[in-house]
Amino acid sequence: MILPVPASAGVADDRAITVEKIADGVYVRPGRVAVVFEADNIANTGFVIGDRCVAVIDTGGSPAEGRALDAAIGKITKLPVCFVINTHVHPDHMLGNEAFERDGVEFIGHENLPRAMALRGDTYRRRAAEYSGNVANPPKIVLPERTVGGTVQLDLGQRMLTLRAHGTAHTDNDLSILDEQSGILFAGDLVFLDHLPVLDGSINGWLDELGQLMDKSLRAVVPGHGPAEAEWPVAGAATVDYFTALRAAIRSWIARGGELGAAQQGIEAADPERWRLIDQYHKRNVAAAFAELEWED
């Protein structure tokens, strides 16, 4: 294990970050491929600027990362942040929330997000604190004030965002955000590139949700992990291909009476040249998918 360099206690982390403009009023802070908690800027985060205010989409893996995003927004626009939208519960996407806790900011998430945050928040806080070395001051879990089932539209002033709550896929609380003006979809972790997809919901559900998304005509997507923007539907194919192959291999393993431990050793990731972090996450995915698929009739 590589020990992370602890953020020295007492010294404020006021890093400066760069954001990429991918369309008029649409910006992304690209994440980097790394194992969760071993860095706090793994996920792609971003924001969309309307005439009235700004919507932040995910806040990164630490309050410092959230503050840096907030500062980057302040350098681009004087408009206030009015919404913070979390695409799902994972810590690399929401542990920066507390940086935006102030009057006028509404936190929004999937209708299952409060439960997921409630059940997992403590573990995430503890692990984030361990990794940062700042055990005395773990990040806060900021729950959504408004939740979404189905779809909801947010008005940023002459700019509408459509939020869609998905069925269980990457997690049981995946939310995607479409900027109607640019045709760009913030897909959250429904779409991975470079970073091996991580299954924490349902392999069948994920393939179903992606199947529906693949039919949509979008200018581009912002994947939860990978480049700041990617062409659609081409970008979705990598995730679909990985899970389609994994599902077929596991179903056949189960049909032959094979057990989980051997499956984790025996089933390899398809198209390994496409992915990083296979060693860290593939066997985990096999276990999660196996535990789901063995209940199929």
Added chain:
Amino acid sequence: MGTRMKRDAAMRSFYMALVVPALFSGLAHATTVEEDMAWTGGLKAAYFADREILSDDLIVLEAPQRAENAAIVPVSIKAGIPQTEDRYIRTIWLFVDKNPGPLVGKFHFTPATGRADLGLRLRVDAYSPVRAIAETNDGQLHMSRRFVKASGGCSAPASSDPDAAREELGRMKFLVRHKDAEENSTRVEGNPPPSLAQLMIRHPNRSGFQMDQVTRHYAPAEFVKEVTVSFEGEEIFRAETSFAISENPSFRFYFAPRQEGAVTAVVTDTEGREFSETYDVSSVTGDVAARR
């Protein structure tokens, strides 16, 4: 309130104990003496007093060195002797030393089991020895031990889809595979070869160590505590289990059906619920048992 405070404090110290070894695992993993402190320092005495435990190969525990998913760690136990009326394994204890409740379960077998092999999935909360101890019918104890690197299995969010798990609570699946038995080296002359069976139970098997951030309470423990499987009224496998069994408990074991008949599985949980299913099993053909 008082109970919760005490528990919070207990959990805090429990976590603190985890932090250091988790961070320095690369260095700490040199000495097995240290790894076994929980066992030698009290666990062994609590369960077996001063009884002698042989470390031999009567049973062999298999577990991954590193568990990729700490909430679903597959382990198996292979028995080195066949189950005969004269000599058989009657109980296997399974422990994860560093779990908040170290005893995973007690698993009981009979001569009708054919072979006291067992496969199941565990939650492992810390880097920990996992140990299986078999008691033969003459009262001897035999141990097999593995060290597993995993953490957070008990407090980690178990379920990725709690609604789906809840909807199907108590549903069971029972599979029998005669084919696997063909190469079974421990077959007893004159007896039918043992068949591999798998019993799966839909159940959240919640540990009670998952804290609700909103209420600051732990979600109450809710788990399968006993599983009894019998063939034509004769017990072939019984498990007394804890929350350390993963969500949707799955047990693989053997039994040697002497003729066609009915297998009944009865499952009870900590809420007092009882689930029961009966399946027809052919002794000769067919891999999947039909539900009655």
